[in-house]
Amino acid sequence: MRHRTIASHFARAVLQGARHYDLDCRPILEQAGIQPEWLNGPRARIAPEQFARLIQLVWRALDDEFMGFGLAPSRRGTFAMMCHTLIHCRTLEKALQRGFRFYGLFAQAPRLSLERDGEWVRLCLDDSSLRDPEHFLSESLLVIWHRLASWLIGQRIRLEQSTFAYPRPAHGAEYELLFYSPLQFDAERTALTFHHRYLNLPLLQDERTLKRFLERSPADLLARPDEGDSLSSQLRRLLSRDCNQWPDLETVADHLHISAQTLRRHLREEGASFQGLKDELRRDMAIYHLGQPNLSLQQIAEQLGFSEPSAFHRAFKKWTGLTPGAYRAQAV
Secondary structure, eight states, rough: OOOOEHHHHHHHHHHHHHGGOOOOOHHHHHHHHHGGGGGGGOEEOOHHHHHHHHHHHHHHHTTTTTOOOBBSSTTTTTTHHHHHHHHHHBBHHHHHHHHOOOOOEEEEOEEEEEEEEEEEEEHHHHHHHOOOOOOOHHHHHHHHHHHHHHHOOOOTOOEEEEEEESSSOTGGGGHHHHHOEEOSSSOEEEEEEEEEEGGGBOOOOHHHOOOOHHTTTHHHHSSOOOOSHHHHHHHHHHHHHTTTTTTHHHHHHTEEEEESHHHHHHHHHHTOOHHHHHHHHHHHHHHHTSSTTTSOOHHHHHHTTTTSHHHHHHHHHHHHHSSSHHHHHHHH
16 A cells, blocks of 8 residues: 555644634535544544545635635636647757647736756746645645646656755655655745756657546645655665565665665655664554454554554554544544
C-alpha cells in the first residue's frame, strides 16, 4: 500500500478558506468521510481519497477553485479550460507560458512566471493577491503546476530546490511529500527550481488523455503523494513491497549495494531515518486498514509486525493521538 496519509493541517487549511464565505463545513466533512474530531488533533491523518473529496466538495459549494483564498473567485472549470488552451502546444515551455497568460486574464489571480538563470529555470509565484495567511493555496498552486508539467511531458520533473518567501511552518516536515527537493524558507521568492532542459521537451498528451486527466484533477494532483526519487522515497517503495516481513537496515543496505553506515548518513542528510520511515509506513497502513471492516485490530497489528496488540495500540496513539479502536469507531 503506497498511498501516504495527509496531515490534518491541510484539511483545516482548506476549511479556513471556506469560512471566508461563512460556509457551514460540517456537512462537507461528513460527505468527505472526515470526522470533525480528527481535525482537532495536530497529529491526526486522513486518507488521500478523503482529502481529494474534501477539496472537490469545497469547490462545488463555493464555485471557487481558489477555495476562498483569492480576492476574487476562480469559477469551477477554469483550470480545465486552461488545460484545453495549452494541450496543443509543441513544448513544455510554450504550454506553461500559455497557461500563465490564461490566468493573467483575471485581474486578481495570482501571477506565475518563468525565470532563467543559466542552466536553471525557476517557476515563480507572486501570491500578493491572495488572502492566504498559512500559504495553503500558494503551496497548492506550486504542487499543481509541477505535477501538471510532469504529466504533460510524461516524466517527473526533478526539482533542484524549493524556496518559500516565509518562515518554515510548524508542518514543515510535510513538505518532503509535496516537493521532494532541498527546501529554503525566508527566501527572496516562492519558487521551484529545475533544469531548463525540461522546457524544450515535447508534450506527450492530447485531448483524449486530457479528458481522463481532468476527471479527477487538479484535486488528485494535490491528494496523490509524489513518487520522488530521493533515497527516502526509494526506501518507502522498497519497504512497501512486502509489509509482512520487515527487513532490517543491513538487509536494505545490501539490496541498495551500499553500507549500512552510508545508508544512515544519506538518510540523515535528507532529514530522515530508517526507523522513522518504517513508522510512517506502518502508520499509513494502519490508517488504511482501520478504514476496512474485514480485519480485527489483532490482525492489523500482526500484519504491521507488532508482537502484541498492546504495542500496536501504544504506537498508533503516539502517531495520531488516538487509539486504533477510537479511530476505527470514528471512521465507521
